[in-house]
Amino acid sequence: MCVRVTNMKGVDLNTFVFDWDLTFAVLLMNADGTVYHRYGGRDHESADGRLSMEALTRLVREGLETDREYRKAPKAREGVQKQAIEEIPVFAERLKKNPNVECFHCHMATEARREQAQKDGRWTPDDRWLWPLPDKAGLRLDPQEPTRVTEVAKDSPAAKAGLQKDDRLVSVNGTRVRTEPDVQWFLHDTPPAGGSLEVAFIRGTGKRTVTLALASGWKAATPLEYSWRPAMWLLRPDPGFGGDDLDAAEKQKLGLRADAFAVRVNYLIDWGDRAETGRNARKAGVRKGDILLSAGGVSDFHDHKHFQTWFRFTREPGKDVELKLWRDGKEILVSLPVLP
């Protein structure tokens, strides 16, 4: 039975659990709410580099085997309470003010839950780490055949556990895995402070099980790795301004390399609870139309999202950040105080 969902309105967030920052995700599941397998996933390099029709085909075919196995001994899901996005208090409050919002995007679920947790005092900066890729444990999986290990990073947790190239993952903590997001599910559930996962795999003709030990801090992503996530925009500190990357022709006019970082400032925040950050940027000397060339001495940002994430991850409130801007045919320097 196939369902295509393009609006998260009414969708139970405690049942349909996946990386809501994604624009494409697949769940293969039982009608009782038990998710057999997940598919989808991306990284900062591209939206679809980790996807393949071959892998999805394989999942659909092999996933039916999981369904047959599950039906032999279904497990009741107890104590799972339904919560749709519109039932999260901070989101419900926003809907009251703006009831005309028709489409609830997937990423809004991540944001609403985070906002609610922040409001309730339950959120810590470590909670920002979402759905870590197996790369965080030192594992690269084959996009075509996602249970096959294609690379094990030297000295990584996976290497220390003894995993090797061409091993084929079978299960994590006793649950069958068939896709990269299946593995991510267990990583997502492992705290940033560390933990361990029992990983079963096939090498040659033999099945083995090892313990994958994840040390404190394992979950942290770099600004670049995190930069594609819509969830990034909610983090603070916020520079208070932003804009779009210049295209190659625009950079050429300025005498910049085609791969140079250059962002045209097209807004200073003057709305909502961040208006102060926009006023702060204006007071410091940032103007709409300026071209941002570097920040804090860093000019090798991949794009404006990378800059925005870097600012949020690495800048300390109370300190200044030097911005290099291009305005009226010359470079100027602006010292921007970082607000909390």
Added chain:
Amino acid sequence: MKRALAALLLGALGAGAEEPDFLWRADLDAAREEARTAGKPLLVVFRCER
């Protein structure tokens, strides 16, 4: 996406396999109930245009 997945699923399952219903539903709750009654698994695709 819809056509690609339908074609993909047909190709993936092959003759004689347990074929899911290729009529794509938009009502998640109704499809879930139907799958429960029919004893079939659900394939849910979330596609967000933004």
